Amino acid sequence: MPQTYIQPSAPAPSSGVAIPREITTEPRFSDRVFRGVVTTGGLSSLAILGLITIFLGYRGFEVLRQEGFNFITSSTWAITTDDAGNVVESHFGIAAMLVGTILCSIVAVLIAVPISVFTALFLNFYAPAWLKKILVSVIDMMAAFPSILFGIWGFLVLMPSVEYWAKLLNHYLGFIPIFHVPAYYFTRSPFIAGVVLAIMIIPIITSVSREVFSQTPLDRIQAAYALGATRWGMIQAVVIPYGRGGVVGGAMLGLGRAMGETVAVYTVLNIVYQVNWQMLFGAGGNIASLIILKFGDASPYEIKALMAAGLILFALTLLVNAGADLMVKRFGGNKR
Amino acid sequence: MSTALAPAPTKPWKASPKDHLIDFGVFLLAAIVDFLVVSVTPMKGKLAYFFVFFATYLAFTTIRQFILRGSASAKDAFVSSLVAFGAFVTLLPIVSILVTVINKGSKGIHLGLFTHDMSMATPTDPLSNGGLLHAITGTLTLVALALVMSVPIGILTALYLTEIQGRFTRPIRFLVQAMSGVPSIVAGLFILSAVLYPITKSYSGFMGSLALTILMIPTIARTSEEVLRLIPQDLREAGTALGGTQWRTVAMIVLPAARSGLITAMILGVARVAGETAPILLLTGGGDKVNPNAFNGPIGSLPYYIWKSFNAGSPESITRAWAGLLVLLVLVLVFFTLARFLGSRKVAK
Numbered sequence: 040m041p042q043t044y045i046q047p048s049a050p051a052p053s054s055g056v057a058i059p060r061e062i063t064t065e066p067r068f069s070d071r072v073f074r075g076v077v078t079t080g081g082l083s084s085l086a087i088l089g090l091i092t093i094f095l096g097y098r099g100f101e102v103l104r105q106e107g108f109n110f111i112t113s114s115t116w117a118i119t120t121d122d123a124g125n126v127v128e129s130h131f132g133i134a135a136m137l138v139g140t141i142l143c144s145i146v147a148v149l150i151a152v153p154i155s156v157f158t159a160l161f162l163n164f165y166a167p168a169w170l171k172k173i174l175v176s177v178i179d180m181m182a183a184f185p186s187i188l189f190g191i192w193g194f195l196v197l198m199p200s201v202e203y204w205a206k207l208l209n210h211y212l213g214f215i216p217i218f219h220v221p222a223y224y225f226t227r228s229p230f231i232a233g234v235v236l237a238i239m240i241i242p243i244i245t246s247v248s249r250e251v252f253s254q255t256p257l258d259r260i261q262a263a264y265a266l267g268a269t270r271w272g273m274i275q276a277v278v279i280p281y282g283r284g285g286v287v288g289g290a291m292l293g294l295g296r297a298m299g300e301t302v303a304v305y306t307v308l309n310i311v312y313q314v315n316w317q318m319l320f321g322a323g324g325n326i327a328s329l330i331i332l333k334f335g336d337a338s339p340y341e342i343k344a345l346m347a348a349g350l351i352l353f354a355l356t357l358l359v360n361a362g363a364d365l366m367v368k369r370f371g372g373n374k375r
Numbered sequence: 376m377s378t379a380l381a382p383a384p385t386k387p388w389k390a391s392p393k394d395h396l397i398d399f400g401v402f403l404l405a406a407i408v409d410f411l412v413v414s415v416t417p418m419k420g421k422l423a424y425f426f427v428f429f430a431t432y433l434a435f436t437t438i439r440q441f442i443l444r445g446s447a448s449a450k451d452a453f454v455s456s457l458v459a460f461g462a463f464v465t466l467l468p469i470v471s472i473l474v475t476v477i478n479k480g481s482k483g484i485h486l487g488l489f490t491h492d493m494s495m496a497t498p499t500d501p502l503s504n505g506g507l508l509h510a511i512t513g514t515l516t517l518v519a520l521a522l523v524m525s526v527p528i529g530i531l532t533a534l535y536l537t538e539i540q541g542r543f544t545r546p547i548r549f550l551v552q553a554m555s556g557v558p559s560i561v562a563g564l565f566i567l568s569a570v571l572y573p574i575t576k577s578y579s580g581f582m583g584s585l586a587l588t589i590l591m592i593p594t595i596a597r598t599s600e601e602v603l604r605l606i607p608q609d610l611r612e613a614g615t616a617l618g619g620t621q622w623r624t625v626a627m628i629v630l631p632a633a634r635s636g637l638i639t640a641m642i643l644g645v646a647r648v649a650g651e652t653a654p655i656l657l658l659t660g661g662g663d664k665v666n667p668n669a670f671n672g673p674i675g676s677l678p679y680y681i682w683k684s685f686n687a688g689s690p691e692s693i694t695r696a697w698a699g700l701l702v703l704l705v706l707v708l709v710f711f712t713l714a715r716f717l718g719s720r721k722v723a724k
Contacts, residue, residue: 073622077539081530084550087589091561094569157461165458174462181469183711188677188700191685192472200422238468268452299558301653327560332655349564360556366551367690
């Protein structure tokens with residue numbers, strides 16, 4: 040931006056000759072201040088995301104350097120201090136929690152996506168207008184429910200029924216490795232956490248899918264009907280090819296949300312520090328709930344490890360969210 | 376010559392009473408089979424009835440349509456039932472949550488809740504002891520402070536995206552989207568590492584507000600951007616034509632025109648963070664006493680109170696948690712309804 044600031048040249052009073060006012064496209068001083076302030080404000084999101092990376096990285100650096108790649112691949116979390124409180128020996132690895140995070144959120148997405156897509160299709164193409172209006176409000180309202188509400192409701196109300204269904208799954212499908220349990224203990228399993236997370240992310244995936252579906256070009260819909268398609272035929276031929284990418288983006292958005300969820304998972308899940316892929320078995324964890332669990336009585340050095348874990352979680356969710364954003368933008372028409 | 380009789384308009388595609396009767400018959404049959412299946416197999420419970428009923432109904436309608444009109448129609452009927460089922464499953468938890476919270480929470484609600492704090496009571500005391508005053512005032516303090524910090528940043532971001540549209544527009548829009556996915560615990564850890572440990576070294580409401588600000592900015596920025604986009608370009612051009620600088624046009628014309636929409640954005644931001652628990656647990660310290668000073672000393676809040684009561688584990692404390700949840704839910708829903716109401720007329724006259 041050119042730095043010249045054009046002073047309005049004052050006409051010389053004695054000469055009596057009127058000097059024409061200078062015409063310029065240069066922004067005024069007030070405008071330049073305005074643009075500066077707004078640009079600064081606009082860049083704050085960049086600043087905040089940058090600062091989060093820097094500070095978590097800075098705090099977690101020591102642990103990350105000590106553990107190296109083991110921080111992601113090992114699954115011991117042990118710290119020994121002598122009587123003076125100095126760290127004698129420590130091993131930090133978040134593999135168990137990383138596996139738990141991925142397991143819970145994938146269960147959540149697998150459950151939530153079909154239900155959300157059906158709901159979005161119902162809202163867009165089946166429901167009468169009045170019902171659609173009510174349902175959209177109610178589902179948006181659900182997105183505003185606090186996560187601790189889902190956690191406590193999931194623990195006290197949902198758990199008994201889901202546990203029961205988990206036992207049925209195990210009974211009939213137990214020969215499939217992921218439905219197998221090492222011991223007959225189904226309470227507070229990653230599966231239950233996944234169901235609670237699914238309920239939490241259904242509103243997000245539904246609203247993204249609904250928006251993508253609603254942007255299906257009307258002429259193609261009507262062309263399909265004109266060719267004699269049934270409603271499902273139309274959806275299959277027009278809506279699904281058009282909205283597929285957007286739905287995948289919405290699912291990833293939900294995945295990111297599910298990975299970062301803390302309180303609901305902590306409340307529902309039995310946090311055990313071991314790698315557990317068997318989703319029906321009552322042991323698991325996720326990174327966010329590890330942080331809450333260990334934070335209360337952590338020594339300063341352990342806090343650094345928690346910061347490093349937070350950094351990993353941050354990077355993971357950022358990656359998933361960025362992917363989701365690209366998918367939705369690319370396939371979801373011009374508006375989000 | 377007889378006049379040509381105009382045929383009476385008919386709607387042959389409409390369902391006849393007989394069709395309705397058969398529909399009802401299918402429904403009834405599905406219900407009967409449902410009961411039989413559930414009573415024979417080891418499945419039990421309301422959900423089992425629901426799912427089995429759905430499966431049988433789905434099968435029967437599909438078969439019926441197949442017999443009547445062939446495979447395309449059968450598929451169509453199948454999907455119609457399936458999507459309705461999806462919508463129903465989505466609604467199920469919402470209804471269950473609302474009913475449970477109202478049912479269980481109302482037992483813990485009494486007038487003293489709004490006039491007492493927990494400084495003289497523990498969560499396991501009888502319900503008549505103590506109250507929520509500290510939590511309600513604390514939540515309001517936290518949210519108000521966060522609002523003061525996030526509104527300018529959020530609206531400036533939205534203004535950058537709509538009014539300036541400089542070369543950073545695309546990256547900033549991307550970053551705001553990315554920021555909306557930052558897990559709340561990470562925001563809490565960030566404030567912990569960047570402000571609490573190096574600078575203040577003590578828990579306070581302000582720390583909590585800072586974390587809430589991070590979570591609130593994307594909501595406010597995105598909603599405001601959408602609202603500002605709805606302001607007709609004519610208004611901006613009119614401002615320029617009258618000789619206004621961009622600053623005057625934005626401040627005197629665009630922002631006032633978008634006023635109610637911007638308020639909606641703020642309220643949605645509040646609804647987003649009012650129930651946020653994880654950063655509150657890390658940063659505020661959770662006092663049991665009314666603490667009007669957000670910059671000094673631990674401060675209670677509704678999520679913290681709920682968390683603490685729930686983890687205390689006695690029947691009384693869990694009822695307390697439900698009562699807290701009810702109050703929190705009412706608070707969030709009031710904000711949400713307000714935002715909806717204002718949002719329905721996004722652009723003022």
